[in-house]
Amino acid sequence: xxxxxxxxxxxxxxxxxxxxxxxxxxxxxxxxxxxxxxxxxxxxxxxxxxxxxxxxxxxxxxxxxxxxxxxxxxxxxxxxxxxxxxxxxxxxxxxxxxxxxxxxxxxxxxxxxxxxxxxxxxxxxxxxxxxxxxxxxxxxxxxxxxxxxxxxxxxxxxxxxxxxxxxxxxxxxxxxxxxxxxxxxxxxxxxxxxxxxxxxxxxxxxxxxxxxxxxxxxxxxxxxxxxxxxxxxxxxxxxxxxxxxxxx
Amino acid sequence: xxxxxxxxxxxxxxxxxxxxxxxxxxxxxxxxxxxxxxxxxxxxxxxxxxxxxxxxxxxxxxxxxxxxxxxxxxxxxxxxxxxxxxxxxxxxxxxxxxxxxxxxxxxxxxxxxxxxxxxxxxxxxxxxxxxxxxxxxxxxxxxxxxxxxxxxxxxxxxxxxxxxxxxxxxxxxxxxxxxxxxxxxxxxxxxxxxxxxxxxxxxxxxxxxxxxxxxxxxxxxxxxxxxxxxxxxxxxxxxxxxxxxxxxxxxxxxxxxxxxxxxxxxxxxxxxxxxxxxxxxxxxxxxxxxxxxxxxxxxxxxxxxxxxxxxxx
Numbered sequence: 001x002x003x004x005x006x007x008x009x010x011x012x013x014x015x016x017x018x019x020x021x022x023x024x025x026x027x028x029x030x031x032x033x034x035x036x037x038x039x040x041x042x043x044x045x046x047x048x049x050x051x052x053x054x055x056x057x058x059x060x061x062x063x064x065x066x067x068x069x070x071x072x073x074x075x076x077x078x079x080x081x082x083x084x085x086x087x088x089x090x091x092x093x094x095x096x097x098x099x100x101x102x103x104x105x106x107x108x109x110x111x112x113x114x115x116x117x118x119x120x121x122x123x124x125x126x127x128x129x130x131x132x133x134x135x136x137x138x139x140x141x142x143x144x145x146x147x148x149x150x151x152x153x154x155x156x157x158x159x160x161x162x163x164x165x166x167x168x169x170x171x172x173x174x175x176x177x178x179x180x181x182x183x184x185x186x187x188x189x190x191x192x193x194x195x196x197x198x199x200x201x202x203x204x205x206x207x208x209x210x211x212x213x214x215x216x217x218x219x220x221x222x223x224x225x226x227x228x229x230x231x232x233x234x235x236x237x238x239x240x241x242x243x244x245x246x247x248x
Numbered sequence: 249x250x251x252x253x254x255x256x257x258x259x260x261x262x263x264x265x266x267x268x269x270x271x272x273x274x275x276x277x278x279x280x281x282x283x284x285x286x287x288x289x290x291x292x293x294x295x296x297x298x299x300x301x302x303x304x305x306x307x308x309x310x311x312x313x314x315x316x317x318x319x320x321x322x323x324x325x326x327x328x329x330x331x332x333x334x335x336x337x338x339x340x341x342x343x344x345x346x347x348x349x350x351x352x353x354x355x356x357x358x359x360x361x362x363x364x365x366x367x368x369x370x371x372x373x374x375x376x377x378x379x380x381x382x383x384x385x386x387x388x389x390x391x392x393x394x395x396x397x398x399x400x401x402x403x404x405x406x407x408x409x410x411x412x413x414x415x416x417x418x419x420x421x422x423x424x425x426x427x428x429x430x431x432x433x434x435x436x437x438x439x440x441x442x443x444x445x446x447x448x449x450x451x452x453x454x455x456x457x458x459x460x461x462x463x464x465x466x467x468x469x470x471x472x473x474x475x476x477x478x479x480x481x482x483x484x485x486x487x488x489x490x491x492x493x494x495x496x497x498x499x500x501x502x503x504x505x506x507x508x509x510x511x512x513x514x515x516x517x518x519x520x521x522x523x524x525x526x527x528x529x530x531x532x533x534x535x536x537x538x539x540x541x542x543x544x545x546x547x548x549x550x551x552x553x554x555x556x557x558x559x560x561x
Contacts, residue, residue, distance in 0.1 A: 037396075045523060045524065046523075046524055047452055047522050047523065048521075048522050048524075049301070049302075049451060050284050050285050050300065051284050052521070053299055056300075056526065056527060057508075057527075057530055057535065058535045059535060059539070060535050060536040060537065060540075061535070061538050061539065062552050063543050064543055064544035064545060064552070065543060065544035066285065066544060067544060068283070068547060069545075069548070074548060074550075104523070104524035105524055123524065153431070154397075155396075164396065165396030165397045165398075166396070167429070183535070196434070200395070200398055200400070200438065202450065203425060203442075204442075204450070210427065210429065210436060212429070212431060212434060212436045214434070222547060225283050226281040226283045226434070226456045226458070227283050227284050227456065228284070228436050228454035228455060229454065230454055232452075241525070
């Protein structure tokens with residue numbers, strides 16, 4: 001009795017100590033992949049139940065509904081010309097990171113390596129790379145998908161790095177200017193995209209990513225553009241259908 | 249002191265001091281971020297706009313029978329929306345909690361009412377849902393539990409009402425599940441409405457709010473007095489007429505097609521229309537030349553178009 005009580009106490013103290021250590025630092029051998037509190041890998045599909053008329057088809061020129069644009073953004077949008085974009089080889093202007101996840105698409109999410117999460121879209125055949133920790137590729141010219149730093153976020157009360165509660169935070173910048181919407185609503189080179197990726201399961205077993213996004217752009221947005229998008233997990237890549245960018 | 253007692257005290261202290269795992273505080277005022285669905289939340293959807301709704305044939309037929317004059321009937325004037333309207337409506341959220349005064353355990357979260365939605369009480373004390381045969385209310389009955397760092401709620405016993413403010417229906421057999429995520433000052437809710445009567449698969453919507461502790465939130469509560477139904481349609485009131493459209497007679501079916509060039513098949517909704525591959529059926533779509541209505545320039549102080557000519561200013 002005495003010994004079992006003492007063993008329980010020691011065990012609890014050890015667990016608490018390990019938990020505290022887990023909060024303070026990660027063991028040198030841990031990797032982003034090993035530490036993942038949620039499972040994001042696999043195939044996911046956009047389920048478009050919101051803003052259908054602005055996502056499934058290209059809205060009319062001058063339709064800025066739901067986006068808190070500035071007057072300067074309006075001037076750019078009012079002069080949208082997809083023919084000009086095609087001639088300039090810029091068909092992917094509406095597939096940059098701040099707009100890409102709202103495009104009806106399938107996602108293929110894999111680990112490129114232990115600290116780099118790769119998110120591919122079949123719509124526009126784009127690839128986003130989320131870098132955990134200090135590892136970064138050499139900085140080049142701004143790109144449609146920019147540079148993304150990522151980290152796992154765990155609730156304060158979660159104990160230890162092995163906890164399976166949490167979400168992914170991704171901050172993306174160094175973006176090539178593009179469109180927030182296919183009809184030419186612009187974002188600029190200084191735009192910053194902040195995303196929170198959450199995973200949840202429905203009563204019927206369906207797995208979902210809920211993606212909360214904030215685009216900040218002082219030049220073209222009066223206030224941050226905040227959205228939440230949903231992706232349902234698919235069994236496999238049978239419906240994966242890469243298509244090129246389209247300006248129309 | 250008896251070493252046993254010391255150990256017991258340490259053990260008790262540890263058990264008491266362990267924080268509630270992966271929970272967060274919801275209390276406060278959360279301002280609406282209307283960066284999605286502006287027309288649907290604001291002026292309202294077009295009369296026949298079922299885009300992105302997983303309506304089955306029965307749901308579509310019921311939706312097409314809807315006539316806005318139904319709202320003028322005495323039993324329609326005071327109708328509320330169900331808690332699903334939290335992710336559909338335009339307003340902010342005021343959330344508070346209630347504790348048991350003796351045990352100090354959380355009993356419920358409460359999401360304050362709007363002008364057209366009842367208070368949503370999320371019972372957290374483990375009480376069961378009522379019998380399947382219990383009466384329905386607009387507010388329904390909601391319980392909640394924590395799954396990791398997500399608050400998951402289940403709502404049953406809701407009255408039959410609209411899933412979109414144009415008569416697209418949801419039945420009293422529907423259930424709703426909400427997933428509540430918090431990231432700093434942002435609150436995101438994903439809501440899933442499952443209706444075996446009018447949907448062919450669940451309807452999923454999400455919405456985001458931002459914490460605004462000093463905000464004077466617009467909850468819509470000040471725009472109407474307590475509802476008192478009156479006879480607005482004397483003919484209907486006296487002759488037991490329910491405004492409606494018979495099958496094939498809804499005059500608004502082609503309106504969205506005429507305004508936005510979207511095929512009627514898509515306008516009428518259905519689960520197929522929610523997925524990316526449906527765009528292959530839209531290959532002949534051509535966008536209208538210019539936006540002429542609800543174009544999103546309200547915050548700019550300038551019109552989106554001038555003189556109705558379709559030329560942007």
